[in-house]
Amino acid sequence: MDEDQATTASLGLENYVFVLRRQWRVIVAATLLGGLAAGAFLLIAPKSVTATTTLNLNVITTEPFSAQKAASGLLDDATETAIARSHVVASRASKLLDGALSAGAIRSASTVTTSSGAAVVTVDFESDSASEAIKGADAVAAAYLAFRSEQAEERIGVMVDNLTERIDALNVTLGEANQALATADVNSAAYAQATTQRQQILTELDGLLSQRNGLQSVDTTGGIVLSAAEDNELDYAPGRTITLLTGVAAGLVLGIVIAFVWNRFDRRLRNAREIARALGAPVYATVDVRTEDVPATGDAADSLRVTRERLLVDVYLGTAVLVLDATHGDELSPTSVNLAVVTAQAGHDVRLIVPEATPDFRAHLRTALALGKAEVGVSVSRTIPTLSVFHATDRGDESQGDLLLTSQTHKMIEQADEESLIFLVLSAGAHPASILAGLRVAQSVVVVTREKETTTVDTTWIREEADGIETRILGAITERARDREQRNQRGISWPFERKTAAGQPDD
Numbered sequence: 001m002d003e004d005q006a007t008t009a010s011l012g013l014e015n016y017v018f019v020l021r022r023q024w025r026v027i028v029a030a031t032l033l034g035g036l037a038a039g040a041f042l043l044i045a046p047k048s049v050t051a052t053t054t055l056n057l058n059v060i061t062t063e064p065f066s067a068q069k070a071a072s073g074l075l076d077d078a079t080e081t082a083i084a085r086s087h088v089v090a091s092r093a094s095k096l097l098d099g100a101l102s103a104g105a106i107r108s109a110s111t112v113t114t115s116s117g118a119a120v121v122t123v124d125f126e127s128d129s130a131s132e133a134i135k136g137a138d139a140v141a142a143a144y145l146a147f148r149s150e151q152a153e154e155r156i157g158v159m160v161d162n163l164t165e166r167i168d169a170l171n172v173t174l175g176e177a178n179q180a181l182a183t184a185d186v187n188s189a190a191y192a193q194a195t196t197q198r199q200q201i202l203t204e205l206d207g208l209l210s211q212r213n214g215l216q217s218v219d220t221t222g223g224i225v226l227s228a229a230e231d232n233e234l235d236y237a238p239g240r241t242i243t244l245l246t247g248v249a250a251g252l253v254l255g256i257v258i259a260f261v262w263n264r265f266d267r268r269l270r271n272a273r274e275i276a277r278a279l280g281a282p283v284y285a286t287v288d289v290r291t292e293d294v295p296a297t298g299d300a301a302d303s304l305r306v307t308r309e310r311l312l313v314d315v316y317l318g319t320a321v322l323v324l325d326a327t328h329g330d331e332l333s334p335t336s337v338n339l340a341v342v343t344a345q346a347g348h349d350v351r352l353i354v355p356e357a358t359p360d361f362r363a364h365l366r367t368a369l370a371l372g373k374a375e376v377g378v379s380v381s382r383t384i385p386t387l388s389v390f391h392a393t394d395r396g397d398e399s400q401g402d403l404l405l406t407s408q409t410h411k412m413i414e415q416a417d418e419e420s421l422i423f424l425v426l427s428a429g430a431h432p433a434s435i436l437a438g439l440r441v442a443q444s445v446v447v448v449t450r451e452k453e454t455t456t457v458d459t460t461w462i463r464e465e466a467d468g469i470e471t472r473i474l475g476a477i478t479e480r481a482r483d484r485e486q487r488n489q490r491g492i493s494w495p496f497e498r499k500t501a502a503g504q505p506d507d
Contacts, residue, residue, distance in 0.1 A: 022274065023259035023266070030258055034251015038244045048126050048237045051133035051229035053141040055121040058223045060152040075118035084112040084121060084144045092143035097135060110140050120226070130234055137229035148222030156215050163212040167205060174201045267455040272478045275449050278459035281473045284310050284446075287335055288480050294368040295345075295384075296338040304335070304342045307477055311339075314474050315444055317348070318418035322442035322471070324435065326428035326458045327450035327479060331361055335477055336448045340423035341369070344387035349420035351378070352389045353412065355404040355434075356427055365389060377408060404434040405441070413441050428458050435462075439471045446474055451481035 020027065057075060083089065090103035090110075101109070111124040123144070125136035180194040269275045272283040285303035287296075296304050315321060325336045332354065344350035354361070365371065371379035371389055381387040392408040401407070404426065416422050426438050439445065445466055447459075466473050 018277065019260055019263045020256065022270070023263050026259045026262055027252065027255035030255025031248055031251040034247045034249070034254065035244060036247075037251070038247020041247070042238060042240060042243055045238055048128060049130045049133045050124050050126045050235040050237065051130070051137040052227075052232045052235070053123045053125075053137040053229045054226040054232070055123065055141055055145065055223050056226050057119055057121060057148070058219060058221050059119075060148075060218060060220060077114045077118045080114055080118045080121060081112050083147065084123065084140070085110070086147075089140065089143045089147050092147060093136070093139040096139040096143060100132075101136065106136065106140065109136060112140075121223075125229070126237075133234065134229040138225075141225060141229075145222035145225075149220050152218070152220040152222070156218055156220065160212055160215050163208050163215070167208050167212065170201050170205050170208070174198065174205070177201060267457055268452050269449065269454050269456065269459070270452055270481075272451075272476075275451075275454065275459070275476055275478055278456050278463075279447060279473060279476055280463055281447075282475045283478050284475045286478045286480060294334050294337050294365060295341045296334070300335075300338070301342065304338050304477070307339065307475075308342045308346060311343070311446065311474060312346075312348075314472075315421065317421060318416060319443040320413050320416065320422040320424055320441055321474075322438045322445045323423055323425045323448060324428060324438075324445060324462060325425065325448045326454045326462070327448055328429065328453045329450075331358065332356060332425060332427055333448050333450070333479065335479060336425045337365065339446065339448075339477065340421075340425075341384065341387060343421060343423070344381075344384045347386060349386050349417060350388070351412070351416065351420055351422045352387065352425070353409060353422060354389070354425045355392065355406075355409060356425075356430060357391065362391065377412075402434050402437045404430060405437045410441065428462070436465060436469070439466055439469045442471060444472050444474050447476040448479070449476050450479040453481070 057080065059075060085107060087103055087107065090106040093106050094101055094103050097106075106125075109126045111126075113122045113124075114120065115122070121144070123137050123141045125133050125140060127133040127136055177194050177198040181191060181198065184191040184194055269278055272286055276283045284307035287300040287303045295301070311321075323336045323339055325333050327333045327335075337352065337354070340350050340352040354365075357365070366379070369384065369387065369389070370382040372382060373379065374391065377391050377393055379389050379391070381389070390409075390412050392406045392412075394406045394408050401410070413422055413424070424438055424442060426435055428435070445462070447462060449459075463473065
């Protein structure tokens, strides 16, 4: 069970990789479009610049070096944030900017955050231009520090004034006590009371003087600027790098989705690897149809010889091989004929049957293969004595079992010599009944395909029908894709000679 699951997972992964490799152009196009869309968005989207000023707040206390509690613990995050965002600070910042922005606009454009127990304050200011953002951030920071300093000075001033009034009152009382001591008898109760009163006043004065001195020595500086706005990196929105990366990533994801959707409708097989996968059979060889004729020469002949040797490993003498032409040409591909020709060239007795051959096609074969006069529908090649071509003289009609595989054709296949090979050539455009009849009478199938013209519909139908009849698909021969001009002119796949040889009949 575990092995089956692993195999299924491997096949699923392999299918994903196959689709991605097959539709890579779609993925690349979508990724590029995503990047272009992001670039266009950057051009048309409203832009903003955010400048940042960082502050370090001073803790205003009479015991700045007290070890009982950290200075940052004397600051409150919410309070400092509210002060920095207050209308008062915004109004001060507006004055620093010479009224270029209102207090409301400054509050809308600024953002204040705190850290380290509010000891560090970050002021962000957003604007359309970098210079305005820098000025705004620095103005809000300066107004905030100035406000903290002034508020501290005002509070300390009030407290010092109160202490001074109390000290002055005690000094008056102290003067009265001193006068009472000067006039009273040393041994009297009044003298003792004046002495005690004087001592109490002096003690209280010492404390008040100490408090006033401490308040007067308090540092009321609001804080310092750790880094001004021009020293910090500006933040642009929308961010160019993030936006472009997001666009590219979105395009990539969308491209992958489209690739899987499009792959279901993209039926044309592009190369030998895709054809072998669709057929579930190997591709024996790839030939260049632009230079091929009957018989094959050059590289095409070499490729077909390789195909022949691989084919003869699986084909037994005395059997019929169905060569199914799925190239979708106006005429049968020369490759489907040349497979029989190269097999005969190896010395094997080969009989070629091409039921769909047009008069022009037969005329060209007669000339190219130097076929002799037909006897009982069979013409033997003078240049390749082991090759003969059969053409039925009875016509396929409603009285026949099949429109292409007529009674004479069936009889020729059934009476084949045990030492010979029959190559039955049919096109994928033939009637399905004829193809099924060919699958039934043949013991094996070779499919001739063409890059970018053979479709998954062809291969799926052929594979399913062959499996149903239990006729083995041995492999395929692939023709390279024609250029666009050739594909637009469907009738020039190979050079036919429109005139028959002198003295040779058409049929």
